Amino acid sequence: MLDVTVIEDAEAAAVSLDPIRARLLAELAAGPASAAMLAAKVGLPRQKVNYHLKALERHGLVELAGERRKGNVTERLMRATAASYVISPLALAAVQPDPDRFRDQLSARWLLAVGARLVRDVGALITGATKARKRLATYALDGEVTFASAADRAAFIEELTQGVGALIRKYHDGNAEGGRDHRIVVAVHPTLKPEAIAKPEVTAKPEAIAEPEVTAEPEAIAEPEAIAVESTRPGQD
Numbered sequence: 001m002l003d004v005t006v007i008e009d010a011e012a013a014a015v016s017l018d019p020i021r022a023r024l025l026a027e028l029a030a031g032p033a034s035a036a037m038l039a040a041k042v043g044l045p046r047q048k049v050n051y052h053l054k055a056l057e058r059h060g061l062v063e064l065a066g067e068r069r070k071g072n073v074t075e076r077l078m079r080a081t082a083a084s085y086v087i088s089p090l091a092l093a094a095v096q097p098d099p100d101r102f103r104d105q106l107s108a109r110w111l112l113a114v115g116a117r118l119v120r121d122v123g124a125l126i127t128g129a130t131k132a133r134k135r136l137a138t139y140a141l142d143g144e145v146t147f148a149s150a151a152d153r154a155a156f157i158e159e160l161t162q163g164v165g166a167l168i169r170k171y172h173d174g175n176a177e178g179g180r181d182h183r184i185v186v187a188v189h190p191t192l193k194p195e196a197i198a199k200p201e202v203t204a205k206p207e208a209i210a211e212p213e214v215t216a217e218p219e220a221i222a223e224p225e226a227i228a229v230e231s232t233r234p235g236q237d
Helices: 010-017 019-029 035-042 046-058 089-095 108-132 150-171
Strands: 002-007 062-070 073-080 082-087 183-188 227-232
Touching: 002 010, 002 108, 010 019, 010 046, 010 082, 010 089, 019 035, 019 046, 019 062, 019 073, 019 082, 035 046, 035 073, 046 062, 089 108, 108 183, 150 183
Parallel strands: 002 082
Antiparallel strands: 062 073, 183 227
């Protein structure tokens, strides 16, 4: 089982967003189970669970883990193909965010567009590397910093921009034969408090699809200030 995988297909995304199927995915991420075992956990008839499992399997979200005999019946044990799933902007290709449409380093929405492109591109790279059976060279840095004042934050951003810019100028070689372009994304945003990240509970009946619950407007969750520093070699989108 993969730790995380990216869903790029629109139909697969729709299947995963169904509340009942999302619940089944969560159960199967914890370990293999049969339709009968899942039925007892989610409170649905086994036939209904089988129907949902077939839809998930058809889109590669679950897979066969093994079989076992139970009386005169052979049960299929299914498991999730990943512990977590991320939906790529490719699933909504016609309306996916485009960071090149406008560029504003102080805009939280531009930061969101850059982040969406990161999910899209890395997801596509993982798919390609998996098919080619090659490793993908990536690097990520994640950390937190507490600023005593807005002035300190502004000074930090200035030094960060100058430092990253100096590194890019030092190592960038547009004439390198066989050189490979890399994209650099650095982001700064307020830390989201744990209680603001709510896990939705499934309360809908099998035939019903629950509307996603909005717990807060984006501006109510975090301060509007967001900084993104982005760089790429010439010729990149």
